[in-house]
Amino acid sequence: MSQVLTGPPSGDAAPDSELSRSEPARPGGADWWWRGLRPLVRRLHFYVGLFVGPVLLVAAFTGLLYTLTPQLDQIVYRDALHVAQVTGTPQSLQTQVAAATAAVPGGTVTEIRPPGEPDGTTRVSFDAPGVREDFSRTAFVDPYTGRVTAVLDTFGEWLPLRAWFDELHRTLLLGDVGRVYTEFAASWLWVLALSGLSLWVVRRRRKARVRRTLLPETSAATGNRLRSWHGAVGLWAAVGMLFLSATGLTWSQFAGDNVSSLRENLDWTTPEVTQTLPPGPTAAPSAPATDVGATSDRVLAATRAAGLSDPVAITPGDAGQAWTVAQVQRSWPEKRDAMAVDPGTGQVVDTVRFADWPLAAKLARWGVDAHMGLLFGWVSQVFLAALALGVMCMVVWGYRMWWKRRPTRGGPAGPPGGSQRPGAGAVIVVGVVAVVVGVFLPLLGVSLLAFLLVDVLRGAVRRPEAPSDGRDTSRSGSMAP
Amino acid sequence: MFPVGLSIAFTIVFLATGAYSLVRFARTVAVPGAAAGVRAVELLHLLMSMAMIAMAWGWTGGPATGSGTVQLVVFGAFTLVLGTQLARDRAPRAACAFHTVMAAAMVWMVATMPLLMGMGGGGGTEAADHAGHSGHTAASDATAGMAGMAGMAGMAPGTAMAPPAAPGWAVAGTWVAVALLVLTAAPAAVTAVRTARARRNAPAAGPTTPVAPDGPAADAPVADGAGAVAVLARPAPAPDLETDADGGLYPAACHALMGAGMVVMLLAML
Numbered sequence: 001m002s003q004v005l006t007g008p009p010s011g012d013a014a015p016d017s018e019l020s021r022s023e024p025a026r027p028g029g030a031d032w033w034w035r036g037l038r039p040l041v042r043r044l045h046f047y048v049g050l051f052v053g054p055v056l057l058v059a060a061f062t063g064l065l066y067t068l069t070p071q072l073d074q075i076v077y078r079d080a081l082h083v084a085q086v087t088g089t090p091q092s093l094q095t096q097v098a099a100a101t102a103a104v105p106g107g108t109v110t111e112i113r114p115p116g117e118p119d120g121t122t123r124v125s126f127d128a129p130g131v132r133e134d135f136s137r138t139a140f141v142d143p144y145t146g147r148v149t150a151v152l153d154t155f156g157e158w159l160p161l162r163a164w165f166d167e168l169h170r171t172l173l174l175g176d177v178g179r180v181y182t183e184f185a186a187s188w189l190w191v192l193a194l195s196g197l198s199l200w201v202v203r204r205r206r207k208a209r210v211r212r213t214l215l216p217e218t219s220a221a222t223g224n225r226l227r228s229w230h231g232a233v234g235l236w237a238a239v240g241m242l243f244l245s246a247t248g249l250t251w252s253q254f255a256g257d258n259v260s261s262l263r264e265n266l267d268w269t270t271p272e273v274t275q276t277l278p279p280g281p282t283a284a285p286s287a288p289a290t291d292v293g294a295t296s297d298r299v300l301a302a303t304r305a306a307g308l309s310d311p312v313a314i315t316p317g318d319a320g321q322a323w324t325v326a327q328v329q330r331s332w333p334e335k336r337d338a339m340a341v342d343p344g345t346g347q348v349v350d351t352v353r354f355a356d357w358p359l360a361a362k363l364a365r366w367g368v369d370a371h372m373g374l375l376f377g378w379v380s381q382v383f384l385a386a387l388a389l390g391v392m393c394m395v396v397w398g399y400r401m402w403w404k405r406r407p408t409r410g411g412p413a414g415p416p417g418g419s420q421r422p423g424a425g426a427v428i429v430v431g432v433v434a435v436v437v438g439v440f441l442p443l444l445g446v447s448l449l450a451f452l453l454v455d456v457l458r459g460a461v462r463r464p465e466a467p468s469d470g471r472d473t474s475r476s477g478s479m480a481p
Numbered sequence: 482m483f484p485v486g487l488s489i490a491f492t493i494v495f496l497a498t499g500a501y502s503l504v505r506f507a508r509t510v511a512v513p514g515a516a517a518g519v520r521a522v523e524l525l526h527l528l529m530s531m532a533m534i535a536m537a538w539g540w541t542g543g544p545a546t547g548s549g550t551v552q553l554v555v556f557g558a559f560t561l562v563l564g565t566q567l568a569r570d571r572a573p574r575a576a577c578a579f580h581t582v583m584a585a586a587m588v589w590m591v592a593t594m595p596l597l598m599g600m601g602g603g604g605g606t607e608a609a610d611h612a613g614h615s616g617h618t619a620a621s622d623a624t625a626g627m628a629g630m631a632g633m634a635g636m637a638p639g640t641a642m643a644p645p646a647a648p649g650w651a652v653a654g655t656w657v658a659v660a661l662l663v664l665t666a667a668p669a670a671v672t673a674v675r676t677a678r679a680r681r682n683a684p685a686a687g688p689t690t691p692v693a694p695d696g697p698a699a700d701a702p703v704a705d706g707a708g709a710v711a712v713l714a715r716p717a718p719a720p721d722l723e724t725d726a727d728g729g730l731y732p733a734a735c736h737a738l739m740g741a742g743m744v745v746m747l748l749a750m751l
């Protein structure tokens with residue numbers, strides 16, 4: 001790491017009054033390790049921020065847009081989501097499914113969601129020709145009149161608008177290739193947060209330490225003011241950034257596999273009801289397509305009798321398998337109980353209660369729903385929007401700080417405090433951690449490796465300038481120890 | 482894959498070389514004035530050691546896998562850069578030749594391991610399933626990678642099938658790689674042994690530094706013992722990261738161990 005770890009090109013060790021003031025020599029004491037580690041952490045924070053900043057900016061901006069989608073959905077799809085008038089008693093699912101089936105010719109029912117509120121519509125989802133992979137064609141049925149109010153292509157439970165913003169945030173609408181960008185952001189976000197947090201909190205301040213740590217200095221000179229905003233906002237946002245990074249990685253493309261394997265090995269997986277029917281004459285071989293509606297009424301009645309409250313989703317099983325009825329409330333308190341029902345007899349054959357989930361599975365569920373702004377409703381949305389704005393501001397402030405340190409003699413400014421070298425022990429510790437983390441988070445590992453390689457190979461093949469003392473260094477760039 | 486005992490042996494050897502390389506790398510970062518080339522070489526040692534451990538346990542796959550592609554790119558880049566330096570005579574030839582051969586051998590191993598060991602191109606333990614984002618319900622569509630020839634489509638379940646014979650060019654290329662590794666690593670082994678003997682026989686005194694037989698090398702980079710037969714001279718000049726204070730024993734031993742490990746793994750693949 002010719003420059004990344006050892007310092008910037010000549011001329012860019014910009015004097016930094018705040019930092020130099022904050023870094024007096026600390027002979028002895030218990031902080032010797034920090035003296036060796038700090039230069040490395042500063043470079044890490046600088047270079048990661050410099051190169052990952054744009055990706056974080058995009059992820060935060062698209063995430064900010066995503067937080068608005070629940071309200072947008074209610075405005076754009078009001079007619080599909082709500083009935084015009086609540087009159088009388090809801091019709092049977094059989095009637096509603098029949099209406100939906102007529103509206104989606106050639107479709108196979110994959111899920112039925114009775115309304116969770118009196119003025120809601122029933123959603124009947126289909127696997128239908130011409131529908132995108134991972135999407136469903138969903139008919140929205142007025143339960144009181146049996147009239148289909150809309151037919152939309154949905155992504156899971158998300159309506160088209162939210163699905164678009166969801167895809168924008170996850171993949172920039174680039175498919176699996178685009179998933180790399182979110183994983184890249186999630187893989188490095190925690191590194192930025194932790195490195196920045198350690199630099200900010202451990203930083204020495206002569207007076208008003210607590211206030212200057214927690215709050216920005218609005219009256220300071222421009223450079224210090226920018227840094228204080230960057231640091232103070234980062235301090236408050238750090239927990240949120242760590243949370244977003246951890247939850248984001250759980251459904252990432254490469255690290256997500258490792259997370260899944262880890263959860264599987266530690267028996268932290270989300271429990272599911274078994275769809276295997278007990279042997280015997282009661283087991284229905286299959287439910288004909290025309291009977292889906294009637295069977296839905298039967299299994300829903302059975303689960304309600306067994307204590308499963310709304311909102312639920314009914315999923316038809318394959319031939320000879322049980323149907324599942326699962327609660328789908330993703331706001332606090334989460335309702336995730338599930339039951340498997342024999343479609344022929346309406347007998348509940350298996351039950352999994354959310355209360356019995358392993359703690360890790362519950363945390364994963366809560367984490368995912370909090371990341372998506374669902375867990376605490378509008379409070380979550382406001383928190384996430386503020387977090388996204390904070391991240392965007394920090395990225396901009398970071399670049400602004402870098403820009404303000406120009407001009408420098410050796411090109412763009414390097415990390416602040418570039419003349420300080422990390423301790424060998426610090427490099428070893430960080431190196432070991434990087435190896436372990438790089439294996440678990442492959443995109444972080446590969447990007448770190450690419451960065452190191454470019455840096456080290458560039459330094460190795462570059463013919464060094466002759467030093468002022470006339471010493472011959474013509475071989476110092478060669479890759480031979 | 483390899484027998485467990487052999488995998489454990491590979492792990493011990495390459496853990497040692499990897500740890501040593503990491504320490505040397507850290508020193509080049511921490512000490513002012515270290516040449517960029519030294520850092521690059523220590524990084525190469527470290528990456529090779531890690532890759533060899535992963536290969537020993539089958540954690541990484543062939544060229545068709547992501548991990549294999551990364552290795553091909555990384556070690557391919559090192560081969561190109563080192564080879565260029567060797568051709569331009571910008572580095573001590575013996576050391577540069579050894580590093581070039583090692584990097585090229587890594588590329589060869591990754592590229593031909595599936596052929597030599599009768600494995601499918603997938604190999605490794607990489608899962609191709611993705612945690613779906615469909616409504617963030619974590620639906621997964623597991624796609625099993627081809628783990629080997631047995632169990633391929635068209636075969637009866639449970640049918641055992643002998644791995645196909647490796648192509649002749651792959652076997653011949655592997656022997657060439659073995660020969661080149663032995664040729665370029667042998668001087669390092671000789672240096673390590675001689676230095677160790679000299680240290681044992683020398684009276685306890687100050688630190689020593691190796692000198693190339695054909696000239697003084699008090700301030701010249703020494704090729705980690707590779708190629709240059711070290712003799713001892715005292716007193717030592719200022720501490721030099723590129724030679725170590727141990728008279729070049731450990732760098733030479735590191736090279737010898739890495740070369741030997743790679744040779745054994747290549748032979749085990751045949």
